[in-house]
Amino acid sequence: MLARQRHQEILNRVGRAGAVRVAELARWLNVAEETIRRDLEKLDGEGKLIRTHGGAMPLPEDRREVPFDVRRAKHSAEKERIGAAAARFVGEGDIIALDASSTVYCLARALPDWPLTVLTNSMEVATLLMSRPRIQVVSTGGMLDVASQSFVGSFAEEALSRLHIGKLFLSSKGVDLVRGLSEAADEHARLKRRMMDLADETYLLADHSKFGVKSVVFFADLKDVDMVITDRGVDPAVLPELDRHHVRSEIAE
Amino acid sequence: MLARQRHQEILNRVGRAGAVRVAELARWLNVAEETIRRDLEKLDGEGKLIRTHGGAMPLPEDRREVPFDVRRAKHSAEKERIGAAAARFVGEGDIIALDASSTVYCLARALPDWPLTVLTNSMEVATLLMSRPRIQVVSTGGMLDVASQSFVGSFAEEALSRLHIGKLFLSSKGVDLVRGLSEAADEHARLKRRMMDLADETYLLADHSKFGVKSVVFFADLKDVDMVITDRGVDPAVLPELDRHHVRSEIAE
DNA sequence: ACCGAATATGCCCGATTATGCCCGAAATGT
DNA sequence: ACATTTCGGGCATAATCGGGCATATTCGGT
Known part of the structure; x- marks a missing residue:
């Protein structure tokens, strides 16, 4: 069978x-x-x-169908793996932050089942984690951006400043070895930058297709990242280069 | 077993x-x-x-945090009517606030199709309004309370203080003519109080079953409410009493 | 068709959880 | 006030679990 x-x-x-x-x-x-x-x-x-x-x-009857469509865009297998690999860096009782991106959403699904505090600006992550009783979800609030189903804006940014973040897990549209991380929209870039400033450690989740890509707004240098988690498809030249910037890296198997 | x-x-x-x-x-x-x-x-x-x-x-009945879906089902016909009636008080370009309650959720569904800014601490309201292109949704953020699927806590409360609210639409567990409005949980009560303080006008949406009920935490006097919208099942003695407190009222037909 | 990798399954063992029993202390009823 | 019921904690036992390891099966790429 x-x-x-x-x-x-x-x-x-x-x-x-x-x-x-x-x-x-x-x-x-x-x-x-x-x-x-x-x-x-x-x-x-x-x-x-x-x-x-x-x-x-x-x-229980009342939780069988979450009202919103929990439809998941293509979780490529890579993103799943990267998410699972990143989840291993989450410890019991950690205070972590998750940004609004599909890769990080995969991490949210793979989070270990122990007490955690999760700060996020993503509605989808918040909705997902609502069904995890041991996880305390905190949201930034702010203006709701429909395209990304997440909160952005100065309101969200200032809300952050009152909080402490242990580990931040984020993704970005582009990762360039020279220019750093970039996003397509300024509001998202600003929020990610703000999160990085507040976090003790930053973990970048980026599948191989992100490397070498330059989007519109650059918001951080690679050296501000503590660890990069990517997949096997990554250009072999990238890892030594990361090393040179003192950025740890891991390939999700 | x-x-x-x-x-x-x-x-x-x-x-x-x-x-x-x-x-x-x-x-x-x-x-x-x-x-x-x-x-x-x-x-x-x-x-x-x-x-x-x-x-x-x-x-005791009135201190149970009933899951959202259940609340929504209860008295749904009245709540629909009340929501629709309340929607008529929303004008073009208004900045309104909606609390996390099933009655107000009905209002959210009945909102007119013109430009609006909606502030809410309810995940369900935010999700619902995401599909309304002319409505700008702003969320308080804060700790996510699973039972009510809404944001609460000091974080949410302080987030509010930076905003302006034109009209607030809220509901409460109990409405007592003498003691005022009450909630089952302190955190919800505090947030509603805060919203009322910031709003130019407060509209209370309460079906007839709420009147005379005293829950645990009282958070406002009836005289702080500008208008009460209820249904036909309400005790006839209530309306003159509201009038005496200079509170306008309307019965949703 | 072949080989290495990923997946599924089974086994073992120390750790955790659920349950029952016992007894002195606290609460309750008459 | 006294007899009875109920409670809480300590302890023992059995069921269950979780992780490490080994084996078999399937998959993917050449």
């Missing part, structure tokens, strides 16, 4: 019975309990059921 | 019976009383019921 098939089967049974136990499922589906646990972990992570000690329960 | 399942069952019985005893629950659910005690301790800690000696009781 295929793993996916098993997942469906589990969801079916959870939905009908109201609750299932790991041992039950293991017997019923002829797999080890470890496998069932991994299945439940995955399904819980996807928000399709709720894991409990000893088994799982269906979602 | 899973622990979580038992918790659900306990909440069910408490909710339906009004009160339960530890011994009863232990017998019904086939576990030791110690287990039930631990369950009750946990549920009480989560604010889902109130422990008493020998058993537990449900939360």
